[in-house]
Every structure is written in structure tokens, then in C-alpha cells.
Amino acid sequence: MATSRPSASAPEREQWSSQYGFLLAAIGSAIGLGNIWRFPGVAYENGGGAFLIPYLVALLTAGVPILLLDYALGHRYRGSAPATFRRLGRPFEALGWFQVAISFVIITYYTVIIAWSVRYVGFSVTEAWGSDPTAFFVGEFLQAGDAGVSFDIVPAIFWPLLVVWVVVLIILALGVQRGLERANRVFLPLLAILFTIMVVRALFLPGAVEGIDAFFTPEWAALADPQVWIAAYSQIFFSLSIAFGIMLTYSSYLKRRSNLVPTGYVAAFANSSFELLAGIGVFATLGYMAAQQGVGVGELEGITGVSLSFMTFPQIISLMPGGPIFGVLFFSSLTLAGLTSLLSLLQVVSAAFQEKFGLSRVQASIFIGGFAAILSLALYSTTTGLPVLDTVDKYINEIGVVSSAILMSLLVAFVARKLPELQSHLNGTSTAQVGTWWRVLVAVVVPVVLVVMLVATVINLLAEPYSGYPGWFLNTFGWGVVGLAVLASVLYSVIPWRRPVDDFTAHPVGRPLGRRGTGPDTGTTHGEVTR
Template identity: 35%
Template sequence: MSKDKNEWGSNMSFILAMIGSAVGLGNIWRYPYVLYSNGGGAFYIPYIVAILIMGIPFLILEYGVGYNFKSSFSKALTKISSKWEYLGWLLPVAVFMIMIYYSAILGWDGIYIFMSFFKGWGADPNAYFTSTLLHASDSYTGLASFVPLIAVSMIVGWVIIWFISHRDLEKGLGRVSKVLVPALFIIMVIIVGFSLTLPGASVGLAELFHPNWSLLTDFGIWMAAFGQIVFSLSLGMSIAFTYASYTKDDADLVTNTISIALANSLFENFAALGVFSILGYMSLQSGIPVADIVTQGTGLVFIVYPTVFNVLGQWAYVLGPLFFFTVYLAGLTSILSTIEPLSFSIQNKFGLTRKRTMTILIIVGAICSMIYATSYGSNVLGYVDTFINQIALLLGVVLECIIFAWVFKAEKLIDFMNARSKTIKLGKWWLVIVKYILPIFITVVWIGGIIDVVNSATFDQLVFTIIIAAILLIATLIFTLLPAKSSDWNETEERV
């Protein structure tokens, strides 16, 4: 068995690492668009409701069970019932697949950090991103066309990830989180502060916050709010569970949950201010309405922002590098968390050291990620992202919620958690939420995601979705069936 000390050096290390996991690319390029397209100011009503009845309660549940078992996700589910070991591997493997494609986005952004010092994307950022950088092809034959620049940038990212992750938990991830997460917030404050001074900023903010109260009766806005919280707080991804299993015995997990949810919410709403201030400036300069400019995902980061920097003047040479460095930090803090669940599970079952496990996983991940360094890579990335986030993970969240709340019996955690809580106390209200409300709401969001994929998917996407699903299911089956090498795989000391 591994003798590594998988424990946070302090409660602050845990909080900052969890904030770093939650605060990621989705806060910068997804949330502002979701807020804008779902009623603006009116969206805050379902958003706050989603945080209160899903985000915080579910995180408390994950933290509580993780802290109780003080083991990996797969080991804990095996302890609850051996028939659930498959799910115990399914979620960590799915999250590792997220890490693999996140490395491609990190690689793209690394290139843009250097490009931003001299606006290397030229006069047409769209053409640069799609043609010059990605060499994007809509045909799967593009898989045979390799893009060396992207591959090199991705490998640099993998080396950084290995350098941090292979060390003992506190010496690596713990220390880095104490630097990266505060730096991420400070730089975002600078960017937003400058953005608010731009001519036209008020135009963008007016568009963002203009409330469309009629949408509150639309089920779609509520599904968008709950979906945003699932993705934003990394609910049910086994990350929160794993991080909680690393905490010290006196951790106040309820108070920590509130702190993490609040920090994540503040960051993504603060980021929205910067995004729409800049879009307002762009609208004023170009005469194009904000509604025709606003987008999400890679289009916002790698096309819209460079277009703005092209007309921003000398300030672009300061704001540009700051922005892309912020995106890199956000991606890095998130990607570091996505390897932990699978790594800890492997350490627990096969008795490998943390250093060896991380090294093997990062080599495997780096090799697999090279599919995204092809001309068809951006298409594959979209297919994998859609399948993992809208189908695989949400199903896992539903099952995890049911297992933790019903099979494990969430009520066992109440006295245990309340004894350490300095803020709110858990009671029947929490049990009602995690046993009844959460499974229903997340199931509805999951069904909505499936319908959306089926209705919008192309033939190529459906084919790749089947392939991706097969890879996920087979990899999970292999981990489940392989015999345990650790003598205490079936031995877990519970705290409640």
C-alpha cells in the first residue's frame, strides 16, 4: 500500500484548492452568456434558488461522505456496497477524460498569451483561430493532420501539471493553490476594474442585467440555472468527495461549503461584469448591437476578445496578456483537480505511490490528448465535452445522490457535521433536499441534456458519442474487474 500522506496541511489549503477547482473556464466563458441569455437580472432568482437547494446541500453531502470514509471515491462506494464499485470508477474516469480535453484548451490559451504581446492573431482573429492555429477541418480525415504548435503547447501544460501533481499533496497542490487562486482573483479584479472604465461599458452592462421577468415562467431558465450550478461547482464529479477525504479531523465542512460556494458565485458574476463591459465597448466602436456580438465558449475567448484588443489601442498590450494569463490560471486550477479522483482511487486499490500514479496518468493523458492536436481535434473536443457533461456526469450525479442519501443514509451525517459547524445546522430540511428534491431536479436536467444532444447532434457527433461512451464504459470495467493489490482495499474506517 502507498505510504503517501494524502492530507491537506491546513484548512486554508482545502478551501483554496476547492475554490480553484470550482473557479474555471466555465466561470469566464460560459456563465456570462448563460446569465445574459436567460433573462438577465431575472436569472438571479433561479440562480440563487439553485445554489441554496442544490449547490450547497449537495456539496455538504459530498463533503460529509468523503470525510466519513477518508478514502478514494471508488473505495468508498465499494465499502457502501460492492455492486456500486463500477460507479465508483465511472465518475473518476469520466472526470479524467475532461482533464484530457481541458489540456487542449489550456494549450490554445498558452499560445494566445504569447500572441497577445504583439497581437499575433492579426486583423481577422476568427480566421487566425480556426484556420491558422487550429487548421480546423470539418471532416474526420482531419484526424490524420497533426498541428505541431498545439501539440508542443499542450505538452508544456502537461509538464506543469506533472510538476505540481506528482509531489505530496500539501507540497504540490496545496502550496500552488495558495498562490494561484489569490493571483487569479487579483488579476480578475484588475481586468474588471479597467473594463468598467471603457467607453460603452454601461451599454454592455445594461444589456446584461436588463431583466426579462416573463422568462421566470419558462422552465428552460430554471433548468439553465440548475445546470450552471452543477457544472460551476463541479457537483457529483467525485472531486469534492476526494478533496474532503484529504481534510484534517477538525474540519468545519458546512462552513467551508458556504465559503466555497460564495467565492465561486462572486468570481463568475464579477467575470460577467468584465465580459459585458468589454462587449459594450466593442459594440460602441463597431456599431454592432451587443446581442449580435455575445457568444460563449472558445468563440468568446479566442475570437471576440482578440477582436476587442485589436481596437483597444496601447492598453491592449497590458490587458491582453493579463486576460489570457487569467484564463490559463483558471484552466490550470481546475485541471489540477480533475486528476485527483482517479489517482487516489488507483493508489487505494493497487497500492501505488502518488508520484508513480500521477506520472503514469499524466503520460497516458498526454498521449491521448494528442487527438486534440489534429485538424479535427476541436470537433472531437466538442463531442467529448457534450457527452461527458450533459450525459455521463449528470447520470453519475443522480446515482451518487441516491446512493449517498438513501443507501449510505445521509441522516447519519447530521450530528457529526453539526458538531463541527460554526454556521448553519443541518436538519430535516437538508434531508428532504438531498433525498427528494435533488434527485428529481438533476434527473430533469439530465433528461433535458439528452434531448438537446439528440435534437442537435450531427451524424459525426452521434458516431463519436458512441465511441466515447464505449471507451468510458470499457475503461471503467477494466478498473472494476482488475484484482486489488492493496491489502486494505476492503478495509475502511468510518467516522459516523
């Protein structure tokens, strides 16, 4: 538990230069690959315009509450995920390492998708995929084989993947202000500009109106389908970067006086606004493709995920006037969106190892980031990289992330019983207040909904082999990876800390801002300078 003993040996914690810098980083983390290639397809397959209703409900009842929980935990306990949960109680440290393990697994394959995007920026100029983009992507580019384990390196993947790793590890080694913050100040505005240009261009394509109409036309009967609601909650969790250490770690670098609640609202709604923009742009483009083929938008295939980005969109680019320019815009946007999210995932892992083992930023980048890079290159730049990526992504997100969110909500609410304290902390640092409704959502609504999601997912995975892959393959790269994450979380939690973690005093809980001119009480955590 947190104590009041100061420790002179604790290093001063890094901080964002400003609230704006943190907000850009938070939005950059939330806006990732899933916004562009996952949301439009999920919405279309789950009721079209009607899906926006459960999506908004999920955002308000689960997304925002858990985002604020992450903010409150990180800002109050001023540490990485393992340090923060240990300060709630020593046995809880393992949950922090479980979140680190989830982030570590994700970064090993997330970099690969960014490397694909980088290559496709160049491919767009010459439309190198020819008349059959699907065959080019799976065959000539990835040289994809059946599900299995192969050590046959594909040079076209290996070298750009290596470059991506070098770039992001350099940014990580530069630290919070000089690395993460500066990168997001460049990448996020550039992403917004490029993607907006692409969407505007898509709106003027023949058939764009029909595509947008297909995206927004509601199928009201879908609201009675529990799977639609599960899909909405899934999208929110996967999109907002919550419950696996990212926002918790980012908020730990905020200054003492930080307006947490409004910042959370802005980040959440900025993310959803980008998803809506992505849906409009993607379906305007799909409407053009349907018009060129003389079919309805509903008859098109491959409107989500890898298929949408690397098979369907190249086909559209080949059909449209000025296609190469459109392709460069699309794949550049995909690259930038991936980079901003990847950096946040890397920081979760780096911060945990820096604090646990007394590593510097550079050491963590070289040793921990280097190990992740080696795994990434060994697993995903081979001829079996695609099925491995597909399986790991499915299980670590739908089993690992959802389990982490359930455990975090229940632990904070009912075991550590910290929700009233965290509510007071949010209100004492914010101009907007959260009431009892926040505690009810975190303690009751979120766990119930997520348990239903988790049970439904497990039943489906046990009833039918995912994507028809062999059982041994799914047990190795699906259940096996989740099991390794659990094992690693237990093992790392019993290793002694090289830096002080228990000698810690949380900020005093202040009175709500804006009431009779009062603000939060002053006070510092050891090693931190109040500014």
C-alpha cells in the same frame, strides 16, 4: 461494507496542512474556465438579470447540498471516489470509477484549452491574430478541419500542450501539500489580482455601462421558461466541480477536526461571486465593442465559450487602447483558472489508481498521467481536435456528470440509506448545522431536477445532430465516450485491490459542535494520525 478490523499495512493518508489550504484548493477547483467564458453568456441568453434568480435557487437547492454531500462522503470514508463508494457497499464501487472516468475524459481536453490560452498570452503582445481573429483561430492557429479523425499534428498546439502536461504532472507527483496546496496558494491569489485589474480596466471603457446594463437588465418573462431553470441548474453543476469525484477526493485529505459546512458555504459563494465578477468584466468589455461598432450589445455574436475567448475578445483587444496589456491579463487569468481546476481533476484520477493498484504518487503521475497526456496529444493537437473537443465536452458533461449526480443522490439516500449518518457527520464536525432540509434536497429535489435536465438533453441530442456533425462522429466521440466510461467503471470495479479497502472504520459520529461545549468524539481511521 466498512468493518472495524484495523490494518497495519495501510499507508498513512496525506493531509492538507490546514483548513485554509483545503479551502484555497476547493475554491481553485470550482473557479475554472466555465466561470469566465460560460456563465456570462448563459446568463445573458437566459433572461439577463432575471437569470440570477433561478441561478441563486439552483445554488441553494442543488449546488450547496451536493457540495456538502461530497464533503461528507470524502471526509467520513477517507478515500478516493471508488474506495468511498465501495465502503458504502461493494456493488457501489462502479459509481466511483464512473466519476474517475468522467474526470479522466475531461482532463484530456481541458489541458488543450489551457495550452490555447498560454499561446494567446504571447499572441496578445503583438496582436498576432490580425484583422480577422476568427479566421486566425480556426484556420491559421488550429488548422481546423471538418468533423472526422485525423493524425495530422498541428505543432502550434502540440508543443504548448506538451509543456502544460509536463508542468501539471510534476505538481501532481509532488503530492497534496507540496504540490496541489502550494500551487493553489500561488495560482489562486494571482488569478484574483490579475482578473480584478482586468475588470477594473474594463469598467472605464466607453460603452461599459451599456454592456453591464445589458447583462443585468431582467427579462422577467424568461422565468416562466423551463429551459432557463434547466440552464441555471446546469451552470451550477458544471461550475462547482461537484458529483464527479473532485470535492469528495479533496475532502478525504482533511484532518479529523474540520469545519465542513462553513467551508462548503464559503467555497460555493466564492465561486458564484467570481462568476458575477466575470459577468461584469466580460459585459463591460462587450459594451465597448458594441459602442465601437455602433450596434447594440444584443446584436453581438459569440458571447460564450470558445467563441467569446478566442474570437470575440481578440477583436476587442485590437480595438481598445492598451489592448495588448488587457489581452495578457485576460489570457493569463484564463490559464490560471484552468490550471487550478485541472489539478483537481488529475487528483481524482491519481488518488483512485494509487489506492486501487498500490501506486506511489510519482508512479501514478508517470503511468496514468502519461497515458492521459498521450491521448490528449493524439486527439486534440490534430486538425480535427476542435470538433472532437466540442463533442466530447458536450456529452461527458451533460450526460456523464448529470447521470453521476443522479446516481449518487439516489444511491446514498435510498439504497445505502446513509443520509442521516452523513448529516450527523457534517453536524459533528461543523460550527454551522444542516437540518432535515438538507436530506430532502439531496434525496428529492436534486434527483427530480436532474432527471428532467437529463431527459431534455437526451431528447434534444436524439432529435437533432449536435452542431450538425455526422451521426458516426457523434456516436463515436459523444455516446461512445460515455459508453466507454460506463464500461471502464464496471471493469475496474471487479479488479482486486492491491491496498486494503474493506478493513476500515469510519470516524465515530460526534454530537454537533457548539452545543454545551461538546465536540465530536475522538477516534481515528487506520493509517491516520489525529492532529
